[in-house]
Amino acid sequence: MRLGKPVERSDDVPKRIRNEAEIVLGQRKLFQRFLPGLVHAAIFWGFLVLFPTILIAMIGAVDKDATLPWLGHQGWFALMVDVFAVLVLCGVIAAFVIRKVQRPARFEGSHLGEADLILALIAGIVTTLLLWHASRIALGMNEWPASWSPVSDELSGLFADNGTTEVLERVFVWAHVLIILTFLAYLPHSKHLHIATAAINVYFGRTGPGGRIEPLRFDVPEEEMRFGAGTVPDLTWKQMFDTFSCTECGRCQDVCPAFATGKELSPKLLIMALRDQVFEEGPALVRSAEGFEPQPLVPNAVTDNVVWDCVTCGACVRECPVSIEHVDHIIDLRRHLVMMDARFPSESEQMLRDVERASNPWGKPQTERADWAEELGVRVLEPGDPAPEVLYWVGCAASFDERARTAAQSTAKLLKAAGVDFAILGPRESCTGDPARRMGNEYLFQAHAEQNVATLNDAGVTKIVASCPHCFNTLGNEYSDFGGRYEVVHHSELLAELVRDGRLATSAGEQPITYHDSCYLARHNDVIADPREIVEAVGKPVEMERSGKRTFCCGAGGAHMWMEERAGLINEKRAAEAAATGAETLAVACPFCTVMLDDGVRANGDELRVADVSTLLAERLPPEATGTT
Ligand code: SF4
Ligand code: SF4
Numbered sequence: 220m221r222l223g224k225p226v227e228r229s230d231d232v233p234k235r236i237r238n239e240a241e242i243v244l245g246q247r248k249l250f251q252r253f254l255p256g257l258v259h260a261a262i263f264w265g266f267l268v269l270f271p272t273i274l275i276a277m278i279g280a281v282d283k284d285a286t287l288p289w290l291g292h293q294g295w296f297a298l299m300v301d302v303f304a305v306l307v308l309c310g311v312i313a314a315f316v317i318r319k320v321q322r323p324a325r326f327e328g329s330h331l332g333e334a335d336l337i338l339a340l341i342a343g344i345v346t347t348l349l350l351w352h353a354s355r356i357a358l359g360m361n362e363w364p365a366s367w368s369p370v371s372d373e374l375s376g377l378f379a380d381n382g383t384t385e386v387l388e389r390v391f392v393w394a395h396v397l398i399i400l401t402f403l404a405y406l407p408h409s410k411h412l413h414i415a416t417a418a419i420n421v422y423f424g425r426t427g428p429g430g431r432i433e434p435l436r437f438d439v440p441e442e443e444m445r446f447g448a449g450t451v452p453d454l455t456w457k458q459m460f461d462t463f464s465c466t467e468c469g470r471c472q473d474v475c476p477a478f479a480t481g482k483e484l485s486p487k488l489l490i491m492a493l494r495d496q497v498f499e500e501g502p503a504l505v506r507s508a509e510g511f512e513p514q515p516l517v518p519n520a521v522t523d524n525v526v527w528d529c530v531t532c533g534a535c536v537r538e539c540p541v542s543i544e545h546v547d548h549i550i551d552l553r554r555h556l557v558m559m560d561a562r563f564p565s566e567s568e569q570m571l572r573d574v575e576r577a578s579n580p581w582g583k584p585q586t587e588r589a590d591w592a593e594e595l596g597v598r599v600l601e602p603g604d605p606a607p608e609v610l611y612w613v614g615c616a617a618s619f620d621e622r623a624r625t626a627a628q629s630t631a632k633l634l635k636a637a638g639v640d641f642a643i644l645g646p647r648e649s650c651t652g653d654p655a656r657r658m659g660n661e662y663l664f665q666a667h668a669e670q671n672v673a674t675l676n677d678a679g680v681t682k683i684v685a686s687c688p689h690c691f692n693t694l695g696n697e698y699s700d701f702g703g704r705y706e707v708v709h710h711s712e713l714l715a716e717l718v719r720d721g722r723l724a725t726s727a728g729e730q731p732i733t734y735h736d737s738c739y740l741a742r743h744n745d746v747i748a749d750p751r752e753i754v755e756a757v758g759k760p761v762e763m764e765r766s767g768k769r770t771f772c773c774g775a776g777g778a779h780m781w782m783e784e785r786a787g788l789i790n791e792k793r794a795a796e797a798a799a800t801g802a803e804t805l806a807v808a809c810p811f812c813t814v815m816l817d818d819g820v821r822a823n824g825d826e827l828r829v830a831d832v833s834t835l836l837a838e839r840l841p842p843e844a845t846g847t848t
Pocket of ligand 2: 464465466467468469470471472486487490538539540541542543
């Protein structure tokens with residue numbers, strides 16, 4: 220880890236301590252799946268409580284008449300040991316049943332034999348502990364009142380007060396100690412290394428917004444510059460620690476839309492493959508072995524397809540119980556491929572060229588950017604104009620894509636109807652750089668970020684409303700790294716507020732509407748309630764099974780809007796989930812989701828209208844309110 224590149228993780232100590240309490244001690248993320256969470260919690264909490272018994276057993280193994288001062292004599296502690304030993308045993312049995320009978324698909328590719336051995340060792344540890352205590356009670360050697368340890372007391376009935384039990388008492392305590400030592404010796408060589416690393420990894424996990432990507436620094440001396448991750452020494456220390464912490468639980472794989480649609484990418488196997496390479500090359504790197512050349516991570520650890528399959532939806536990161544940051548790994552692998560090897564899917568080359576040349580991924584002239592607003596009387600902010608109360612950041616999709624434009628027009632009508640003082644930048648707005656950044660082209664992203672920040676700052680903008688969750692995320696979470704600090708809201712948040720304040724009077728409809736959460740809105744930025752408020756204001760909401768922070772991607776994130784999709788299609792899968800609710804309308808709050816899910820619905824042949832929440836809201840306003848006839 221000392222070889223790892225630096226990354227700042229010493230800030231925000233209170234949040235880190237809170238994460239430690241919630242995620243490690245409280246097992247919050249594991250409880251997202253109740254039964255396996257309960258099984259893990261029983262074993263984990265049991266081990267915390269039983270920890271002093273290791274010391275007690277070691278003392279007892281050396282001297283059968285000695286124990287830990289004070290604690291070894293406490294009845295309450297003996298009771299806790301009995302209760303938790305039984306809980307751990309139940310947890311181990313349940314874990315075996317899950318693994319051997321239920322066999323969830325998420326374990327596919329994990330080291331199952333290792334897990335079985337570890338579970339057997341844990342069962343051995345608690346069984347020998349109970350039998351040791353029982354034999355001591357039978358011999359009258361218990362330092363604690365026997366009535367406080369009901370299970371051991373009951374088991375003591377199996378033993379007589381004789382020489383055989385005296386021998387068995389020694390056998391049990393030594394077996395107990397030796398299994399623990401075997402367990403500890405085996406630990407670093409197995410996936411259960413996470414017992415030692417997980418709590419530390421959680422502490423050093425990201426505390427900021429999930430959608431933010433750590434910028435690369437191009438203003439440092441060349442030897443300190445980093446261009447993503449090409450080989451093991453390019454990884455940051457946190458990325459290395461991530462690989463040591465993976466428990467191979469497969470929770471990330473289970474929620475990954477790429478894996479679910481038959482792509483090569485499995486976030487679990489990605490982390491395991493990186494770990495294998497770190498372990499394989501680590502010793503030689505640490506020794507600075509003469510002539511040792513680390514192998515490229517791509518295609519040595521993972522293939523190019525694995526790197527490009529990701530839609531940066533963040534479902535894996537959210538699910539991971541040990542705070543592994545898969546998206547950061549993938550973006551760093553992409554950065555190296557793009558910036559150092561000029562290696563990326565050929566179909567996205569045009570998009571990168573268009574962002575660079577035309578300032579938008581559609582390659583359209585910037586002069587056409589405000590065409591959608593022509594008949595709506597929207598103010599276009601010219602240099603030197605007074606700043607509006609709120610700047611409407613339209614985004615490239617809503618500016619140039621026919622289907623997405625409707626949402627921009629609806630939003631503008633609604634803002635006007637509510638009397639909001641707003642303006643757009645028109646041709647001076649350029650791509651935020653999000654698709655270039657998610658593709659790994661950090662140069663291109665930073666060039667656009669700096670240009671946009673200069674425009675916004677010159678215009679005196681303080682508050683922005685963004686239609687596109689990707690723009691919303693970049694403007695709100697990433698531009699502050701380049702000197703752009705604004706209050707950024709999503710149009711669904713602002714519109715919901717206007718409805719709440721009575722500035723937009725709506726009439727509720729009867730149509731069943733299901734709302735699809737965009738990953739960059741719900742998961743990365745916690746915007747969940749506001750779009751639903753709009754849906755409730757205009758129709759009858761019906762929830763999909765995967766919603767809110769556990770939403771399923773539309774398939775466009777991570778610059779996939781401009782990539783060919785291999786294997787099954789994510790948008791069709793999601794569109795089918797929406798159709799299964801029986802809703803007539805699929806509400807969205809993202810231009811990419813609009814296009815992707817509309818395509819998905821058409822491909823599936825379903826009768827489902829896809830519309831932005833702003834459009835649904837505008838339709839429920841009286842015509843005179845929006846100035847339409
Ligand atoms: S970010 Fe989404 S697509 Fe990428 S690995 Fe994670 S779950 Fe899979
Ligand atoms: S990365 Fe996290 S969620 Fe995925 S298998 Fe490893 S520990 Fe489990």
